[in-house]
Amino acid sequence: MPAISASAPGKVILFGEHAVVYGQPAIAVPVFQVKARAMVLPEPLKPAGWVRLQAPDIGLEALLSELGEEDPLGEAVRQVINKTGVDPLPALTLRVTSTIPVASGLGSGAAVSVAVIRALAEFLGYRLPDRRVAEMAFEVEKIHHGTPSGIDNSVITYARPIYFQRDLYGGKNRLETLVPDKPFTLVIGDSGIPSPTGKVVGDVRQAWRADPEGYEQIFSQIGELVRIARRFIETDDPQALGSLMLQNHDLLVKMGVSCQELNGLVDAAMQSGAWGAKLSGGGRGGNMIALVPPERAKTLADALVKAGAVKTIITHVEVNASSEDTQDR
Numbered sequence: 001m002p003a004i005s006a007s008a009p010g011k012v013i014l015f016g017e018h019a020v021v022y023g024q025p026a027i028a029v030p031v032f033q034v035k036a037r038a039m040v041l042p043e044p045l046k047p048a049g050w051v052r053l054q055a056p057d058i059g060l061e062a063l064l065s066e067l068g069e070e071d072p073l074g075e076a077v078r079q080v081i082n083k084t085g086v087d088p089l090p091a092l093t094l095r096v097t098s099t100i101p102v103a104s105g106l107g108s109g110a111a112v113s114v115a116v117i118r119a120l121a122e123f124l125g126y127r128l129p130d131r132r133v134a135e136m137a138f139e140v141e142k143i144h145h146g147t148p149s150g151i152d153n154s155v156i157t158y159a160r161p162i163y164f165q166r167d168l169y170g171g172k173n174r175l176e177t178l179v180p181d182k183p184f185t186l187v188i189g190d191s192g193i194p195s196p197t198g199k200v201v202g203d204v205r206q207a208w209r210a211d212p213e214g215y216e217q218i219f220s221q222i223g224e225l226v227r228i229a230r231r232f233i234e235t236d237d238p239q240a241l242g243s244l245m246l247q248n249h250d251l252l253v254k255m256g257v258s259c260q261e262l263n264g265l266v267d268a269a270m271q272s273g274a275w276g277a278k279l280s281g282g283g284r285g286g287n288m289i290a291l292v293p294p295e296r297a298k299t300l301a302d303a304l305v306k307a308g309a310v311k312t313i314i315t316h317v318e319v320n321a322s323s324e325d326t327q328d329r
């Protein structure tokens with residue numbers, strides 16, 4: 001058996017984080033400048049069932065049998081065992097590397113899951129459809145997030161801009177490819193503050209329980225912004241889109257998921273000529289995004305660094321996806 005590898009991109013949420021957990025739509029796009037990679041190497045001298053996991057970035061080296069049930073990497077492997085029925089696995093080493101910062105809203109957990117699931121399935125001779133890969137990665141997301149909406153595993157599996165709406169009653173989620181009228185440019189700024197999404201999602205749930213009416217109102221205002229944003233993406237109106245981003249950011253501030261550093265980066269982006277900016281992902285740290293005229297991207301990235309960003313990424317959202325429903329792929 002030859003070594004097999006697979007990779008998966010990072011992602012940012014353009015609109016609708018948190019509200020998407022409560023059934024509102026959201027928009028996310030892949031970020032190809034960062035990625036997770038999984039490589040499966042055969043270990044012909046070891047007995048069947050000997051499965052070693054290596055993730056040098058996080059200092060992990062362990063046998064599958066040593067990992068607890070709550071370990072996301074172990075769960076990704078178990079998903080493949082369950083779906084393919086190959087048990088025990090042939091002896092192997094699974095090596096995972098990633099350039100996606102952890103706990104920063106760029107989808108590192110989901111990207112690792114997708115890369116592991118694809119590489120391991122292919123190693124075993126299975127070609128899983130995207131829909132199945134996304135479902136399996138969703139099961140792993142539950143360990144990371146508790147109550148994930150499903151947007152991260154979806155955008156990362158399909159690797160194209162998506163419009164996503166969770167079915168709150170366990171039915172089929174709405175998942176559509178979003179085709180921008182024109183490419184657009186985003187600058188991503190990393191606050192450098194790690195913020196595990198599961199914690200922030202849990203805090204929002206508590207706040208929602210304490211004030212259901214107030215929070216439902218914020219969620220539906222965000223949902224409305226997302227629906228309008230989709231039109232502006234599909235008709236190329238970046239100024240209008242930028243202004244919606246700011247409105248979405250304000251609602252996230254109201255929800256209690258921003259922080260001084262992220263607000264500072266959003267302000268710096270606006271002062272440096274962005275059309276709009278907002279935090280992206282779970283919040284309280286992690287990344288923010290700015291929509292910029294392409295020729296200003298470098299200047300704006302420098303301005304974000306001056307305002308405290310530890311890293312920036314310039315990414316272009318392209319117009320290369322087909323308009324078919326991604327669930328049919």
Ligand code: PMV
Nearest residue numbers: 017018105148149197281282
């Ligand atoms: O993984 P993050 O930090 O991009 O957060 C995902 C977005 C949330 O809406 C906060 C959670 C979810 O499951 O949709």
